[in-house]
Amino acid sequence: MSRLSEGNxxxxxEIIGRYPRPRSAMIPLLHLAQQHDGYITNDAMVHIGxxxxxxxxxxxxxxSFYEMFKFEPVGKYLVNICGTLSxxxxxxxxxxxxxxxxxxxxxxxxxxxxxxxxxxxxxxxACTEAPCLQVNYRYRFRVTAADFxxxxxxxxxxxxxxxxxxxxxxxxxxxHIPRDRGVGxxxxxSVTEAPIWLDGKAAL
Amino acid sequence: MTGTYAHAPGFIVGDRPKIVTxxxxxxxxxxxxxxxxxxxxxxxxxxLSRPANEVHxxxxxxxxLGRGGAGFPAGTKWGLTPQGVYPRYLxxxxxxxxxGTYKDRLLMERDPHQLIEGCLIAxxxxxxxxxxxxxxxxxxxxxxxxxxxxxxxxxAGYIGKNILGTHFSVDIVLHWGAGAYVVGEETAxxxxxxxxxxxxxxxxxxxxxxxxxxxxxxxxxxxxxxxNLPWLMCNGAExxxxxxxxxxxxxxxxxxxxxxxxxxxxxxxxxxxTFRDLLYKDExxxxxxxxxxxxxFVPGGGSAPWxxxxxxxxxxxxxxxxxxGSMLGSGAIMVMDETTDIPAAALTxxxxxxxxxxxxxxxxxxxxxxxxxxxxxVVDGKGTAADLEQLIEVGTxxxxxxxxHASNEKLGLAAVPFPYKMNTICFVGPSAYAPVNSALVLxxxxxxxxxxxxxxxxxxxxxxxL
Numbered sequence: 001m002s003r004l005s006e007g008n009x010x011x012x013x014e015i016i017g018r019y020p021r022p023r024s025a026m027i028p029l030l031h032l033a034q035q036h037d038g039y040i041t042n043d044a045m046v047h048i049g050x051x052x053x054x055x056x057x058x059x060x061x062x063x064s065f066y067e068m069f070k071f072e073p074v075g076k077y078l079v080n081i082c083g084t085l086s087x088x089x090x091x092x093x094x095x096x097x098x099x100x101x102x103x104x105x106x107x108x109x110x111x112x113x114x115x116x117x118x119x120x121x122x123x124x125x126a127c128t129e130a131p132c133l134q135v136n137y138r139y140r141f142r143v144t145a146a147d148f149x150x151x152x153x154x155x156x157x158x159x160x161x162x163x164x165x166x167x168x169x170x171x172x173x174x175x176h177i178p179r180d181r182g183v184g185x186x187x188x189x190s191v192t193e194a195p196i197w198l199d200g201k202a203a204l
Numbered sequence: 205m206t207g208t209y210a211h212a213p214g215f216i217v218g219d220r221p222k223i224v225t226x227x228x229x230x231x232x233x234x235x236x237x238x239x240x241x242x243x244x245x246x247x248x249x250x251x252l253s254r255p256a257n258e259v260h261x262x263x264x265x266x267x268x269l270g271r272g273g274a275g276f277p278a279g280t281k282w283g284l285t286p287q288g289v290y291p292r293y294l295x296x297x298x299x300x301x302x303x304g305t306y307k308d309r310l311l312m313e314r315d316p317h318q319l320i321e322g323c324l325i326a327x328x329x330x331x332x333x334x335x336x337x338x339x340x341x342x343x344x345x346x347x348x349x350x351x352x353x354x355x356x357x358x359x360a361g362y363i364g365k366n367i368l369g370t371h372f373s374v375d376i377v378l379h380w381g382a383g384a385y386v387v388g389e390e391t392a393x394x395x396x397x398x399x400x401x402x403x404x405x406x407x408x409x410x411x412x413x414x415x416x417x418x419x420x421x422x423x424x425x426x427x428x429x430x431x432n433l434p435w436l437m438c439n440g441a442e443x444x445x446x447x448x449x450x451x452x453x454x455x456x457x458x459x460x461x462x463x464x465x466x467x468x469x470x471x472x473x474x475x476x477x478t479f480r481d482l483l484y485k486d487e488x489x490x491x492x493x494x495x496x497x498x499x500x501f502v503p504g505g506g507s508a509p510w511x512x513x514x515x516x517x518x519x520x521x522x523x524x525x526x527x528x529g530s531m532l533g534s535g536a537i538m539v540m541d542e543t544t545d546i547p548a549a550a551l552t553x554x555x556x557x558x559x560x561x562x563x564x565x566x567x568x569x570x571x572x573x574x575x576x577x578x579x580x581x582v583v584d585g586k587g588t589a590a591d592l593e594q595l596i597e598v599g600t601x602x603x604x605x606x607x608x609h610a611s612n613e614k615l616g617l618a619a620v621p622f623p624y625k626m627n628t629i630c631f632v633g634p635s636a637y638a639p640v641n642s643a644l645v646l647x648x649x650x651x652x653x654x655x656x657x658x659x660x661x662x663x664x665x666x667x668x669x670l
Contacts (some may be wrong), residue, residue, distance in 0.1 A: 002605055018377045020334070020418055021233050025414035026399035027382050031341075052399065065562075067383030067413060068341045080342075084303045086461035086550040109636040122385065122556050123506070124342060125306035127461035127536065128214045128468050171347035175354050175378040181364035183375045186333040188418050191291040196371050196644060197329045203370035204252035 003047040008032045011174070012051055018177065020187035022052040030063050039070040044144045049201060054094040068170075073150045079103075080121035081133045087123075090130035090142075098145045102152060110121050113157060117167075136165045205335045208468065212314050214306070214450065214459070216468035221447050223455045225471045227315050234349045236356040239317040245362055247434030252323045252370055259329040263433065266441035267453050269474075271307075272297055272426030273505070273534045273631075275522045282330040282414035287530045292334035292421040294326055295397060295412075296430060298339040298346070299381055299388045303493035303506030304536030307457035307469055308427035312339060315431070317355035320376060322430030324367065325437055327374045327521035331424055334375055337396055341381040351378055372417045385526035385560035390424040392417075392562065403562045404630040428535075449475030452521050457481065462539035464489035472520060477504065482515040483539060496541040501648065504533030506553045507635035509622070512611050529610040529619040546650045550643035551579045555635035568604040570635025574598045574625075575636050587655045593646065599637035602627055607634075607641045609625055617645070623670055 004012060012032060016025040029051065046060040052059075059167035063069045065113060081099060083092050100106055101117050109116040126132040129141035133148075154160050165172060197203050208216050211231050227233040251259045264279030285292055296319070300308040311319060323335045337354075340549050341349050353375060357363045365373045381387055387396045389412055394417050409415045416422025432454060436444050445453040452475030459469045462483055472482070482488045483498065491496050500510045509530040511518075511564060518524055519609070522532050522670035540549055558572035577594050579589045600608065603624045611619035626634050644651060 023396065023399035024397055028379065030382065031380070049242075053419070054399070055586055062401055063382075063401055065384060065403075066341070066381070069382055084553060084556050085502070085549060085552045086467075088549065089462045089540060089544065090540070094442040106226045121304075122559055123238075123301060123303040125300055125309045125340070126214065127306060127538070128459055129305050130461060130467075134342065137342050145320075165291065170341065170344045171351060173348045173355075175375075176358075177364065177375065180357055181358045181361070183334070183365055183373045185375075186291045186293075188291060188420050191333060194288070194290055195331045197332055198329060200255050200257065202252065202254050202553070203328070203372045204249065204368060 001040055001052070002037055003043045004029075004033060004051075005036055008036060009051075014176075016052065018185055020185045023054055026052055026059060026062050030059070031170060032070055034069060035061075035170075037078075038166065039073050040048060064191070071112070074167055075117035076115050076166050077135050078117045078134050079133060080119045080124065082124045082126075082131065083120050083174065084123040086127035087130040087132060092131035092148045093137065095131050095143060095145065095148065099106075099148055116152070136164050136167050137170050159162065207326055212310060214467075214469050215310055216466065216470055217250060218470065219517050220471065220473060221455055222471055223435045223444075223447070224318065224428060224457065226435075227318070228310075228326075233314050234316055234353065236317060236353065236360060237516055239315075241521070242568055243438060244314060244317055245321055245434075247437035248321050248362065249323050249368065250437040251328055252368060254370060256329050256331060259437070260323065262441050263329060266436050266444040268429060268432050268436065268444075268453060269522070270426055271428035271455075273302065273455065273507075275532065277363065278425060278429050281411070281413060281425070282326070282423055285330065285423070289421050290331070292331060292338040292423070293363060293417045294323060294332040294335040295328075295390075295393060295417060295422055295424045296323060296337040296427060297388065297393055297424055298337060298343075298427045299393060299533070300340055300427070301385045301388055302534045302536060303553060304459060304502060304538045305505050305534040306459050307535060309340075309343055309346050310457075311427050311431050312343070313349050315465060316350045317436055318431050319350070319427055320353055320357055320363065322378055322433040324363065324374065326423065326425060326430060328372055332423060334377065334378050336379050336417070337379070338393055338397060339380045341383045343583070344450065345376070346379055354378055357613060358512065359634065384562070385556075386562045386630065386632055389632070391425060392630070394422060401562070403564045406629060441588070443593050449521065450471065451475060456520065456535050458520065458535045458537060460489050460537045460539065462501075463493045463541035463544070464491065464539050465493055466490045475521040476519050476521050478517050479511070479537070482520070483516070483537065489539075492539065492541050496543065496644060498539065499542050499544050500540045500642075502536070502538040502639075504531045505536040506538075506556060507631055507638055508533050508573065509533075509608050509610065509638050512646055514613055515610055526622040527619070529608045529621055531622050546643050546647040547579065547583045548655065550639040551576070551583050553639040554579055554636050557632055561632055561636070565628040565633060567627045571598050571602045571633060572636040579640060582651060584658070585654050587657055589652075591647075591655065592644065592651055595640055599641055602633045602637050607637065609642055609645045612646060615646070
């Protein structure tokens with residue numbers, strides 16, 4: 001159970017500053033918390049509420065709507081196999097059965113060693129490369145049973161640590177707006193006039 | 205020349221006009237260096253060299269249709285903001301998750317600067333003071349590529365204060381979701397961006413252009429729509445409308461998946477390319493796998509009513525596809541050959557929408573789940589004849605009246621044109637019913653073949669058994 005780390009508090013404040021309303025930063029901050037802990041802890045939700053001016057219940061209300069946020073630990077690698085039409089037409093059901101057998105868990109389950117959580121996912125936007133899956137949101141395309149086995153072996157042996165970070169980290173690059181370049185948030189109450197470039201003249 | 209780029213799995217190039225995928229041939233297409241070496245940010249320069257209202261007029265003249273699903277012209281949408289109300293915002297819808305669809309992901313992964321440039325042109329033309337670029341939570345690579353591109357573009361002076369030394373200043377804020385299909389609906393997207401559960405807002409107001417983010421006028425545009433703008437600014441509306449047809453100018457990215465020989469994402473000429481071209485021509489999918497018979501196809505993403513071979517000669521054009529009983533939606537065709545188990549195929553889509561219902565409207569929340577459960581029972585061979593009627597009854601409670609469907613010569617069916625009436629705020633509920641209705645109307649015998657036949661057992665036989 002943890003509140004946001006010092007580094008994440010700095011980052012959180014930077015993120016909050018970009019929005020006209022602090023509450024808009026809620027989902028990005030939840031991702032920060034999940035990146036740190038692997039799932040969303042109660043303490044993190046309390047802390048995020050303090051940072052954006054909401055109650056922890058409101059934070060949970062938002063967080064619980066979204067599939068990617070987990071409220072208890074999941075495996076280091078979250079394996080999402082797509083089951084929507086294009087993948088189903090190309091054998092995702094068979095792949096899911098194979099995956100359950102290989103990992104020894106049912107869909108939604110986590111292996112005893114805490115390495116893998118298996119999930120039935122919905123369309124992952126790679127429909128021409130069916131059946132597809134994501135491991136911590138990194139794609140594998142046209143996955144055969146043999147591909148699946150070698151993927152699991154590679155992950156278990158730590159051979160893919162450079163490509164696939166542990167669960168919680170989605171993007172490994174953050175946006176940074178340089179202080180001297182940023183305009184800053186434009187809240188509704190800060191502006192009533194048309195932007196100056198709408199003056200009927202060419203800007204350049 | 206036709207082939208696949210190894211670095212853009214799924215995308216298939218051909219000798220056709222390219223508006224949004226022109227840089228995909230370069231392995232480093234996502235870098236600022238490559239972008240600048242290939243006319244990058246020239247569309248922005250061209251836009252800033254003209255008054256904002258002229259840029260808006262150019263987009264209006266070009267009739268850039270929205271690529272997210274509804275096909276509403278971007279120039280018209282920008283003009284729906286109320287006079288004199290500021291600030292106005294731009295929200296970029298990169299929450300692509302319609303079953304069968306992916307083009308926005310490729311555009312974000314392969315050419316993020318083109319999208320950024322499109323955002324800047326939109327903000328300039330429509331007087332939008334801040335831009336929020338919302339990317340689907342599950343798209344890690346797209347988020348990384350866009351983040352790097354934004355950081356590079358800020359450093360190079362293309363975003364932020366005094367862009368290209370002018371008095372045009374705007375920030376682009378990278379925002380990302382956390383897994384919820386319904387957030388692709390524009391008012392749900394705004395709710396999510398405000399830090400709330402991503403539930404669509406009650407309508408009216410019908411357009412966030414009047415009342416959107418923080419109650420301000422807000423333009424919500426799809427990634428592909430915005431990606432068209434740099435080319436349009438460089439080449440002009442006349443060149444843009446010279447491609448495609450009057451009602452559907454330019455190009456479109458279309459993903460064709462399922463039982464075809466060469467599934468892929470193609471940039472096609474809008475309005476003229478037919479479904480037959482796409483599915484059978486060598487430059488596209490090259491036919492059905494193993495030369496099987498085509499059974500059915502979904503023409504416009506998982507929400508669209510299905511077509512059969514009877515509709516193959518329709519062009520990829522909104523009004524004709526609408527009149528034929530379906531929609532083009534987000535540019536996604538899913539192909540089913542003769543081996544397809546139709547009730548099971550419909551179930552995968554209905555399950556999707558039942559799962560993705562946000563729970564706000566009862567007909568969708570309850571109806572979607574009912575549809576899934578009943579259909580599931582039928583697919584498992586445990587359904588009864590009453591279940592088929594029940595499916596229609598539940599569907600009709602989501603969408604009253606005749607649901608759109610295709611014509612069918614063999615069945616003697618006339619088409620019911622799109623759109624449908626609905627008892628829900630957004631399209632998720634009707635979308636749960638679309639595959640059920642199509643499958644039941646066009647392939648009813650496949651359902652009847654699996655329902656349990658309840659035979660009356662003669663009383664004498666029961667007595668004998670006792």
